Amino acid sequence: MKFVMPFNGSRGDVAPGIALGVELAHRGHDVVFGAPPNLVDFARAKTAVYERVEVVSFGPDTHSLLESELIRVRIKSRNPRTRMTALAELATHGWDQMAAELEQMTVDCDALVTGSLGQEMAFNMAESVGSAFLALHYCPLRKNDVVPVSPGFTLPGALNRSMWALAENLRFKSMKARENEQRAALGLAPTGDSLPVRCARYGGVEIQAYESTLFPGLAEQWGPLRPFVGFLGLNSGHLDTDPAVDRWLRSGSAPVYFGFGSMPVPDPAALLRMIHSVTERLGVRALVCAGWSDLVSAESIAAQQNPNVMVVDSVDHASVFPRCMAAVHHGGAGTTAASARAGLPTLVCWFSADQPFWGAALRRIGAGSSTKFSKLSEPVLLQGITDIITDDARRAARQLAHSVAPPGVAVAAAADLAESAARGR
Missing domain, CATH: 3.40.50.2000 (Glycogen Phosphorylase B;)
Incomplete structure (x- = not known):
């Protein structure tokens, strides 16, 4: 099977995807892995021994983005309007470039696996080509009763869920125009639903790539569409100290x-x-x-x-x-x-x-x-x-x-889910 894996962000965002891609290649699948240009060499070094993994450049340089005025100043502004505008700009940064690159990557795709960043774009592409959709979440991102939207605050369960629902709605509103532009270009109908709603309806799997121990009660609330596997990491099999x-x-x-x-x-x-x-x-x-x-x-x-x-x-x-x-x-x-x-x-x-x-x-x-x-x-x-x-x-x-699950155990569990989802489509 062919797994297309577009990953955006910093090294910490990309490395779990590489670990999963390596495991899928080890199991005999073809993997096209997209990494930001500043992390292409890193991704190629980690996948060099696997002929079935092709690493391609995907999206803008994230090192430059993190050094930009958008990240250093505006997104940290005390002015709520300035901060919300900056967050919306960040959410669609490099959108057109990534959408074009992703369309080229997904030819004959059986499953599309992405990280926490850029999920909306990846989901629309998966729906367009009819492939399975999986996303790696590195922390709680969906509405629930037990994890506060703002860490450090303890809220009643119902209020907590309402705050998460509000955050999801605000996220969708900031992305809606760009999403529907992409969907139109792909021949899909416009959407009025947020990604969590569409993902659940489509049968997408949001893999929780962290330990449920750190957030008691969450695994029981979310069930099989948001399974916990533990922290994903590259397991080299040897220690590498300078x-x-x-x-x-x-x-x-x-x-x-x-x-x-x-x-x-x-x-x-x-x-x-x-x-x-x-x-x-x-x-x-x-x-x-x-x-x-x-x-x-x-x-x-x-x-x-x-x-x-x-x-x-x-x-x-x-x-x-x-x-x-x-x-x-x-x-x-x-x-x-x-x-x-x-x-x-x-x-x-x-x-x-x-x-x-x-x-x-x-x-x-x-x-x-x-x-x-x-x-x-x-x-x-x-x-x-x-x-x-x-x-x-x-x-x-x-x-x-x-x-904490060993890296190999967590990665194997995530690969099992990816294979099952791909076969299911």
Whole structure:
């Protein structure tokens, strides 16, 4: 069978799709995987040994988008009108380009599998070609009684469901014109229903690619059309630690990991000075991962020659996290999955999107704490790390690790669902 997999977003959005694509290719299926141009090389490196996987460029450069004024300024505006306009612009960013590319990808498609971003476009294409439709969700996105729309607030079940319904309706209204333009171009009738309604009617499957343990009661509410499989991740089968990092880890005590993934850090030098100061006060070492921020050059700007702090461009989470004592990161689903699997108590310093959900979930079970990155200061960071290196936090993190499905198990479950859906169409 042929699986077409258009994925948009950052590395954390794309990597779970690659893991699923690799498993489907391993099972003998053909896979066309679409990745943003800035992540094509990453996707090709991870799929190089699989001849059945073709990686193509899909959509705009997401690194440039995250550095844009839209993301850095307007989407964080305190003015609700400005913020809503920015969100609507983000939802359709690169729409025409992606729609054209997707139409070329879906020739002879049996199933279309996409991520959390761009689901509306992918669904319309699946309906047009008559293929199965599956989406990977990396956090709760549909109306329910148990997860607050705004993490940190506790609402009665009925009110909570109403708030989710309102959010779904606002999302549909912001997308409706673009969606119906696409549908007309594909020869489909215009729609007046939101994606969750259409997806359920079509028999689409929204795979919950995270642990139900973190959101008790959700799996029972949603049933078989929104099945939980656990965090999806690439399982290389071997540890891959950079020799320099390995030597540094061996040279002293287990460090606190710091990393903010694809999130642009406004002042890298100030952040590094903060990390140096706080870890020195606590008497712990720090392993700092630059990600998409310019922390490596900022290290020289900070002018801190401290052997207890190491700054690197990137690390392999699966090999490094088990050798750390705690983690401080942005709360992306992939990084949260890695720290959860490693049993690391975690301080989530979130920026936007699904990140506050993970901070709230870890705080709720006692395995971590959470704060907005823009509110991060030396006292806040000091208190946050102090809170997560307690015996209680370590114990809760270890308990969470025992409940997290291994990457191979989660990916196999997702592939089973994808195969079943494709055969069903």
